[in-house]
Amino acid sequence: MPGTVGRVPNPPAPVSGAPAASGAAAAVLGHHWAGTPLGPWHSWDPAVRAAAEMILASPVPMALTLGDDHLLLYNDGYAELIGDRHPGAVGRPAAEVFPEIWPMPGVGDAVERTYRSGEPFLERESTLPLHRRPGLVEQAVFTRGHSAVRDGAGRIVGVLTVAAETAQVTQQLQSLSDFAAALAGTLTLDDVARVALRYAITTFDADRVSFGVDEGGGWRMVRRVRGELMDEADERLPPLWRRIASDGADPVVSAARAGAPLFVDDGQPLREFAVDRHDQKIRALAAVPLRASVVRGGLAVGYQVPRPWSAAQRALLAAAAELVGQAAERARRFETQHGTAQLLQRSMLPAHLPDLPWMRIAARYDPGVDGNAAGGDFYDAFLLPTGGLGIVLGDVAGHDVQAAARMGQVRAALRALALSDPRPDAVLAGLDRLVTSLGAEGGTHELFVTVVFGVVDAERQQLTLASAGHPAPLVRRCAPDGQPVAAYVDVPAGAPLGLGCRPPTTTVRFAPGDTLLLFSDGVVERRRQGLTAGLDALAAAVAGASSGDPRALCAVATAAVPGATEDDVAVLAVEYAERPSRSASMEVPAEPTAPSRVRHWMTGQLTEWQVPESVVGAAVLCTSELTTNALLHAGTAARVEIDLSPERLLVSVADSGTRGTVTRAQTDTLSSRGRGLGLIEELSDAWGTDPTVRGSTVWFEILMPSE
Structure with missing residues (x-):
């Protein structure tokens, strides 16, 4: 019958393999059990004590309630679930430790039923309000199983509870659904990359994520690291891709080329391919290929601490990669059609208007x-x-x-x-x-x-x-x-x-x-x-x-x-025009030194035209910002044109890329490398963008001061 824990007349020697006195085990072994109906630890029935030691050594969250009062003992995994209630919950009746949920159906009555009847109980998923911290109520989702624990004589003396919090899995599945919806709205590979990186960094709580696709003559890669400041304006801009040779051995490339996932629990998986310290710190990495018939690519998730990759995480990564692969194929088809339409449109409209x-x-x-x-x-x-x-x-x-x-x-x-x-x-x-x-x-x-x-x-x-x-x-x-x-x-x-x-x-x-x-x-x-x-x-x-x-x-x-x-x-x-204007232009190559060359050229040109110094300073600053944006976010060479009339100075920077369009909303942080187009809005009298069939042109106008 259920009752007190079975006792032995003479305490046996310590059981081999007893848990080390640390964490929850230290709290359990150090508890004053003699002051409870269970009696001192060393007097417990060997079968009961062996069950307790097994629980304390297990990494899976487990608890054991003993006796008619359901006194608690538990391991480290369970201690993490109950938060601030540990270590005060050790040796106390479960009804006192969890007063807010013990009376709920399927909680206290389920433990009591297993204790009285010996019949096991399993509840696959239930939502319980849990007070892990004072003043904070969390809705936690658990899968719980209860089974009877017997002493050496076969009597039921307690109930073993195995609990797994499934809220994270539920949230990840919901996030996967949101991810699919977000990918459904993507048109280009830039859009797919933005959504994929944002999803992976948040859902997997990763330190680094990367995405790559095969471009035929090489690979295009983009990554995101934890802590990067990405506001709404940055999210709208094209990602900063980097090129990898066709024979590159980056884990994403290797997984995509082999068509099989790559998992590293602990090591330095990016040591040979590290771009900076963020890559060097990665110790655990998962790289999975995109499940697509046309586009070849991969998605990688990395952490700075060792991490075993569970079956659930691997399945979730595979599902995410399949969604990305489908979106990438749609984007590739769209970009092909879009490029054809643009090429046709370019041939129909004039290449240059009269000067x-x-x-x-x-x-x-x-x-x-x-x-x-x-x-x-x-x-x-x-x-x-x-x-x-x-x-x-x-x-x-x-x-x-x-x-x-x-x-x-x-x-x-x-x-x-x-x-x-x-x-x-x-x-x-x-x-x-x-x-x-x-x-x-x-x-x-x-x-x-x-x-x-x-x-x-x-x-x-x-x-x-x-x-x-x-x-x-x-x-x-x-x-x-x-x-x-x-x-x-x-x-x-x-x-x-x-x-x-x-x-x-x-x-x-x-x-x-x-x-x-x-x-x-x-x-x-x-x-x-x-x-x-x-x-x-x-x-x-x-x-x-x-x-x-x-x-x-x-x-x-x-x-x-x-x-x-x-x-x-x-x-x-x-x-x-009331009076003719003067104009000049400069072709700007896609090189890191290009903005400084533009500043030097423009300062000299405007000074030669005797433009007021205040206008020169503002114009050079704005033009440098526009040039930087064009080179970074369009990825192509640019053309700077200046047109000076007695009334105003007009400057435009045109690129031939089609990867993104600058928008006027949220412009204060548009350039993730510079001071943003908010600077242009402040220093110029008017500015705007011209999305043309040949890329986009951003321009600004500064009115000349009256004499």
Whole structure:
């Protein structure tokens, strides 16, 4: 029967293999058991004492409750579970040690039932409120098993409890689900790397994680270490990859190449491949290959202390690697399609706009949908045989390769017609015949093309326009009182091309200080919003801009109407300068010394132009930051351009990478190596970004001080 622990008349010699007196064992062996119904330790029944010694020596969390009062003894693993209750819980009734959970169903009654009946009890997962520390209640998840403990005579004298806290496993499984959801939203390998590194460093509580993929001629690797300061802005930037030769032996590469995981419990797995002290300190490492049919790569997790890799951890790593592999394959397909679409788009749009002393020209193109399709919006500006400047912006309906091809045909035909006869009405009439012919060849009447074409005559200070179903252009002028005003040109829209277009022409004044803005309907159209509201918002934004600089107005125009658009966005701006500007440019190689070379070149150039010293200092500082960002985060060479007019200094830094786009939100820490674009926002009068089909351009403008 259950009762007191069996006694022996004469205490035997100490049992061989008795636990060393340390940790929980020291608390148990040193407890005053003589003051309890169990009696002194040495008088316990040998079978009971052997069970107690087995528990104390086990690394698995175990507890033994003895006698009718269920007096507790336990090992180090169990002591970790109960926190501050140790060592005071040793030798006390379990109901007193756990007053908040002992009365709960499946806790005290389960121990009592096993004690009375001898029947084992297993509860795979239960959530219990545990007061491990004073004033702190934790919801802990446990798997618990109870079995009877008998003395040498076969009588039940206690209950053995084996407890495993499964909260960590549950959290990791939940994190795996969150990880899958986060990967579902990735488009590029940069996105996959960011999500994978963030997940691995937090879920596995690792000191170092790394991710690598095979690029064909070599490997691309990126890592993250514990303690790296990564804010929201840094997370949006492309990761800093490093290259590894195709025959490299990094653990990630080795695991990916062999298609089998690599586990190191203790050692120096990165000694031969260490980049810095973070790698040198790693002692335990797991590297698992991506489970993907197309992309070859791997994921690694490392710790600075020895660590055995349990079966559960290995399974979790394998599951994570499989999710990463699937996401990497989707990203590789997207990047291939995206690159094809961009290559097609590049061939359709002008490589360079005219560089004229009196006319400043800028354009901006934002692809719609998800950026993975070639669009039908186009723009162009070119010199005419008459000495005028031809400008055009059009829209071919559709977001596919066919729309882009038609756009290319229309743009090429327009330029050819304009070079022959630059009158806008004649050019659009010729285009109408072309579109009608293309529709007939394709057997479709759904070829929808709108376009606006104009000619700037600088000598006469005139602008002549004609439109085929396109939104009217906007002109920003400086009023006599000095306050800029923006108004739409009163040009009849006419019918779209292919419908017998015979548009009239409109001629308006275009004088020094004026800026013309052509735009596609994606700039002003939004769902659940009238077109008039979008047009009014655009005019107000252009009139309120700090200057008439075309690059600044392009940025202002694309952000004038709030809300997202699924359509392509194209803008072309032309400013008739009051006085000619001076310009210079520099090609910047992707080398560590490049920012200092840019600072030296720019200081000399601006000093030669007699720019005020205050402007020189601010401009050089901002340009150095932009150059650093371009080289670090785009990974390509850059081009720095400066344009100086009597009114302002405009500086732009362009890269040819497509790995990321700088965003204006949270700019104060945009550069993880520098002072961030918050510096540019503070020192410049205006700044912005131009995501183009050739990469991205970041620019800033500083107004010149009045004399």
